[in-house]
Amino acid sequence: MTVMNIVQAVNRTLRDEMRRNGNMIVLGEDVGRDGGVFRATEGLLDEFGAERVVDTPLSEDGIVGMAIGMSLYGLLPVAEIQFMDFIYPAFNQIVSELAKFRYRSGGQYPAHVVIRTPYGGGVKGGHYHSQSTEAYFIHTPGLTVVTPSSPHDTKGLLLSAMRSPDPVMFLEPKRLYRTIKEDVPDEEYLIPIGKANVVQEGSDITLVSWGPMVQTCKEALPLAAKEKMSVELIDLRSLMPFDIQTVIQSVKKTGRVVVAHEATKVAGFGAEISAQVSERAIDSLKAPIIRVAGYDTPFPYALENSYLPKPERILKALRKASSY
Amino acid sequence: MTVMNIVQAVNRTLRDEMRRNGNMIVLGEDVGRDGGVFRATEGLLDEFGAERVVDTPLSEDGIVGMAIGMSLYGLLPVAEIQFMDFIYPAFNQIVSELAKFRYRSGGQYPAHVVIRTPYGGGVKGGHYHSQSTEAYFIHTPGLTVVTPSSPHDTKGLLLSAMRSPDPVMFLEPKRLYRTIKEDVPDEEYLIPIGKANVVQEGSDITLVSWGPMVQTCKEALPLAAKEKMSVELIDLRSLMPFDIQTVIQSVKKTGRVVVAHEATKVAGFGAEISAQVSERAIDSLKAPIIRVAGYDTPFPYALENSYLPKPERILKALRKASSY
Amino acid sequence: MEMLQVVRADGEYDAKLEPNLRDEDLKKMYRYMLLVRRFNERMLLLQRQGRIGFFIESTGEEAAQVGSAFALARSDWVYESYRDPGVCLVRGVPLKTLVDQLMANADDPNKGRQMGVHWGYREWNLVSISSPVGCRLSQAVGTAYAAKFKKDNIVCVTSFGDGATSQGEFHSAMNFAGVFKVPVVFLCKNNQYAISLPVRRQTASANIAMKAEAYGFEGVLVDGNDVLASYKAMKAAVDKARSGGGPTLIEAVTYRMGGHSSSDDPSKYRSTEETELWKTRDPITRFRRYLMKKGLLTESEDRRTLEEVENELVSTIKESEKVPPPTLYSMFTDVYAEMPWHIKEEADELMGEKGQ
Amino acid sequence: MEMLQVVRADGEYDAKLEPNLRDEDLKKMYRYMLLVRRFNERMLLLQRQGRIGFFIESTGEEAAQVGSAFALARSDWVYESYRDPGVCLVRGVPLKTLVDQLMANADDPNKGRQMGVHWGYREWNLVSISSPVGCRLSQAVGTAYAAKFKKDNIVCVTSFGDGATSQGEFHSAMNFAGVFKVPVVFLCKNNQYAISLPVRRQTASANIAMKAEAYGFEGVLVDGNDVLASYKAMKAAVDKARSGGGPTLIEAVTYRMGGHSSSDDPSKYRSTEETELWKTRDPITRFRRYLMKKGLLTESEDRRTLEEVENELVSTIKESEKVPPPTLYSMFTDVYAEMPWHIKEEADELMGEKGQ
């Protein structure tokens, strides 16, 4: 066991896997000498050399395109996109190419690239260093989308992502990079992609969340407990595929659902969870399915604190659901 | 009144507005001499000249970027992206720039660009000439998203798009380009953005759809009538903003909802409609909200016919909703 | 910049420039060129008859395809273009496999998942094509990087059109190739048009080859209607790449003699004079003249080869048309390595419906 | 390619190359350069003290900013970069307005919506900056197109870093500019680094200016630490553009003397020798020497100017700090021209909560 934060968990897990897998390559802007702007790749250049830890020119489509080509030839490229907000120059490579290679080639050319990227607000970054656009990627068949909410999950999920035969978007909650520290086992363990984690069991309301918002939900739990609401908190961990079974089971028990995410609300992934629940468990529902989400504006700067869903907003939604 | 199809309606409306507004410019690949690969800009070059009908190099980010810059200086650029599947090289320009210019500049620099692009399947185009990814754009605050389903609506909505002060994604149902002909008034009329159209009133089930799938829904109506289901068909017309009031009013009457779209199902815009309904009208619901959508695979080629939702699939969903 | 040419349009040639190829190979090259020409014509006809859905021909571009493909090793990788049936054939892809792709039938290794001309064959290191113009170039750079990393002695070639040079992804790929000095060859077949846009309005640069300088490596201009020059240019580039010399950009100057695709009418945007002029530069006529001058081909051999090619095409089409379409279930596989629950649900639903 | 230089690092100059500027203007230039230097230092300090959230300095790049901005007309448009406070100031933006942006307060014309250094002022034709590197270039081309279309006699300038030249959007913009021959000037401030990546690993081309050739127009290499050379290069480019000569790419060679941003530690990736070397080329020292040699500046005038600048900064900061933050409601406006129902609902909900 070692106590570490999320960024350290990323760093160790990359290092361990690079030691194990000589075909693994890390590439991206400033990942080498600089160790990444968040330090997630610190030390890798020294240990593995510039051929395996590749500082690229400033071009996201070049990074992802090159990673795809590496992967088709048998390497395991793990690309870093400095901020999720800067992934769009590579959007064509991701949605048109990476996501479809296996399918369009009839299985001849599976492209397995892991794209790591920090996302989410809370770092005073304004709208180009704060967005959460997981829904774009979830809505793109062929991509796997994963997001951890703790150092422990980071290790287990990142390992699974790197061992998966499919392309994986690995979304890292940057606001939590250094705020949560916990024991992480030193030995290898895989957290299965597609399985949710029931963070806390409860009987009154199901609270579904993922990524950085899980932490906010956790902070809302004692507040809810104080008001005698028994909340079952589910951390989806994996957004595509997502573990609808765990959600539905919970809803059948509680009859009430709140979904919390940081992304803007309209057409966010919360809508999918809501739609799935009302498709599969409408008779169990005792209240409207409530979404707590980012407001439908570009991510603000000065007013970031009012923009981000806080434990109080979640509490309010829980109250609304439970008192309906 | 003139009988015309959708592509003609686009063509006439562009022409009329260019006559009216000397600051309007049409730009894109093959829009000039060739008149557009679907002929939507036919004749414009001859009438308005190469300065206003601009054949661009093969670069979507160049097209949208240039259009933004034109618009900031006071022109009205109407850009054509040859297929929606080829919009991704411009995705960064659209989501990071076009959508956010007004907001980020505190209203100093509103960017008003209309992006016209054909979308949807049914033309034997395989996955790069068939996709429907409206959800990406709906999930991007700052963009307006509109899609007509008939020649009449095409004219009224395209005019509104060009007169709107906001950036508009104008999605044209390419499968219907030449299949529906109807009378279109010669005089100017605007169809308001944000208002749905109740195609048929009914009392048993609310069927919500948009774009090319509206036609498929219309074909399902007589089948449903034969089975004594009274269906209220709502054509959203505008997806952002969307007319939730009309939907909710209908649901309060019918208690049953089917949403039909061509895009892949997971995290598609159907999920948002479903989520809105269960948030706002759960007590009116007598059945699960059912989505009929494209399967969650890349768009196929040989099997396109089995992939696209057909009237029968919609009928099946209507039956399921009404017999629940 | 000078343009490399070995054989002139009239069949005269510069013996000093002739590449070192066996007579056998020269004859094979010719046969492949004929096959590509007739393949194009036949497939366009099938498309007109509704027997295949969509087709893009490469008539006029046979020399650039066949010449460059001859310069590659079996183990080299190719990110070919939709105008490269000749490259596929030279690399060993059976004619039937190409026709299967156009028919999108159950024998297509791509499982009928893509529009016609979107070739892709793992067995021959031909990477699955996609439609978005320009996005394959950086992938080719990545493959070249990987090969160099693994110390495999292979070169990665990617072929694309003049229009593709305008895409941002062209730039990224060229830049990465220069920075990482990988064994990649960029082959731009400048056929003068991107659908309706003539190349002089695609870019203001004097030519395309010179664009390589901006990325720190060499650009080469070659007569793409001259199969020997096309061979030579590619051979030099792959030799250089293989020996650690890094990337090359080749601009093969050629002409799209037909429409852009089976849905295009080129008379809207170009003149008959222009097309007539380029007919006088036809790569096949030219090579035929050369071979005859060299005594490697007689009129009767020529006729016989054409007949063989025709027969091969007719019988192949017949065979391909017998193959059934892909199974319904195949629509749902290969999205992921393992089918996730939500796709399984959808597949089950559809299969259930059809089972009824 | 030769690099244009008027004043050497030691203040010696080539009188034949001196631009035609009034003494008044030379002194103004110097004052602006000082102001930018001290602005950078002060703001970095405020950032360290937590009084502003984020800052990017442009120390070392004062000459390129001030020199180029002096060559523009009031009506010209500028897509400036985050390292261009000097451009904003020269164009007339009050110092307080820049500080308001960094404080994201209610006086910021951008309504506090963006991180620091994302300038944007309609009143001075300075187009609102965004973070994604490279995406402003094609917008500048569009603005230039529009101006030409409207027969307005203006030029559009866009300024960016060496790293930006790797983005696909750089390529598209350059290509469109060449094809449409619009009155645009691309100013690349090559400060040798893109965060940690040195320019020699950003591209394999000999320099950045030469990249213009691939797009059919001229590239110019200029000493970006020489304010007069920077002025001259930009003046020539805008004159050419204004008279219908089309685009120019200027590479201003300079050095990022500080870290990339307030979150960066450059000692991880570059040597002290290197930074020391560039200190000897400091643009302000150089220009001071020149002015003194010309008898346009005395030691005491210099001290007085610095004092003035300091006072201006101190009092401006004080003023800006008095301004309240933007209103809560302002978070919801300007997404669209009119607020749609769903945003209104969200605004009402939040305002309701806060009202309680």
Ligand SMILES: Cc1ncc(C[n+]2csc(CCOP(=O)(O)OP(=O)(O)O)c2C)c(N)n1
């Ligand atoms: C990103 C993208 N935009 C537009 C298209 C539509 N399109 C298909 S081929 C083509 C022209 C390609 O021209 P060129 O690169 O010269 O190749 P050629 O067809 O001449 O061989 C266009 C515009 C596309 N496939 N991809």
Ligand SMILES: Cc1ncc(C[n+]2csc(CCOP(=O)(O)OP(=O)(O)O)c2C)c(N)n1
């Ligand atoms: C598309 C994109 N990718 C990555 C970043 C992160 N980033 C911000 S500035 C920068 C380096 C820019 O270097 P350069 O263009 O040389 O400008 P400089 O900062 O040196 O003035 C990077 C990588 C970004 N802002 N946008």
Ligand SMILES: [Mg+2]
């Ligand atoms: Mg071409």
Ligand SMILES: [Mg+2]
């Ligand atoms: Mg730089």
